[in-house]
Amino acid sequence: MSELIQTxxxxxLPVIFAITLHEAAHxxxxxxxxxxxxxxxxxxxxxxxxxxxxxxxILLPLLLYFSTSGAFLFGYAKPxxxxxxxxxxxxxxxxxxxGSPGANLVQALLWGVLFYVLSGxxxxxxxxxxxxxxGMLTNVVMFAFNLFPLPPLDGGRILVGVLPWRxxxxxxxxxxxxxxIVMALVLTGLISAWWMQPLMGATFEFLKFTxxxxxxxxx
Numbered sequence: 001m002s003e004l005i006q007t008x009x010x011x012x013l014p015v016i017f018a019i020t021l022h023e024a025a026h027x028x029x030x031x032x033x034x035x036x037x038x039x040x041x042x043x044x045x046x047x048x049x050x051x052x053x054x055x056x057x058i059l060l061p062l063l064l065y066f067s068t069s070g071a072f073l074f075g076y077a078k079p080x081x082x083x084x085x086x087x088x089x090x091x092x093x094x095x096x097x098x099g100s101p102g103a104n105l106v107q108a109l110l111w112g113v114l115f116y117v118l119s120g121x122x123x124x125x126x127x128x129x130x131x132x133x134x135g136m137l138t139n140v141v142m143f144a145f146n147l148f149p150l151p152p153l154d155g156g157r158i159l160v161g162v163l164p165w166r167x168x169x170x171x172x173x174x175x176x177x178x179x180x181i182v183m184a185l186v187l188t189g190l191i192s193a194w195w196m197q198p199l200m201g202a203t204f205e206f207l208k209f210t211x212x213x214x215x216x217x218x219x
Contacts, residue, residue: 009127014135015061023051043080053078098158101147109210116218118132144200151172152179
């Protein structure tokens with residue numbers, strides 16, 4: 001039990017940052033492109049509390065983590081409200097508003113930088129080293145999962161934004177059932193085997209390549 005609690009503490013800060021910046025990026029992009037809905041509601045902020053959903057962000061992940069000994073974890077934040085009809089170019093701008101998985105990729109890179117800086121400085125405190133690794137993993141998971149091309153995930157809505165109108169309408173019709181389809185794919189392991197593992201592997205290789213000059217410098 002003590003090891004599980006320590007793991008929760010290690011992941012707490014990276015998860016809060018990952019969720020906060022991901023959601024704030026949605027609202028900021030929407031504001032820049034013509035829709036101030038999220039801004040008016042206080043969602044374009046680095047304060048994590050407006051983005052946290054008591055059930056989806058805290059209770060559900062903790063319940064799943066402790067009940068499965070860390071084998072299965074799932075959660076969500078409060079969705080950022082966006083009025084796509086208020087965007088200057090709704091179909092095109094939708095892609096940019098929903099491009100916040102990029103914020104997770106940047107965070108994964110920054111946690112990697114911190115990991116190499118700490119290691120290169122001779123700091124071997126396990127808690128901080130493991131937190132850097134957790135930061136990379138958390139953000140790579142969020143990056144890959146949110147890019148899954150099925151609404152209501154970001155990847156599905158991005159797909160709607162880039163497809164021709166006829167195909168975009170067909171994909172958008174899946175959204176009312178999209179959450180249940182995604183959960184079914186998660187529970188059966190299909191989304192992990194066919195999507196998460198390949199994309200996460202490619203993302204970690206990208207991070208390793210990008211960080212390799214820093215790693216060589218600090219050796």
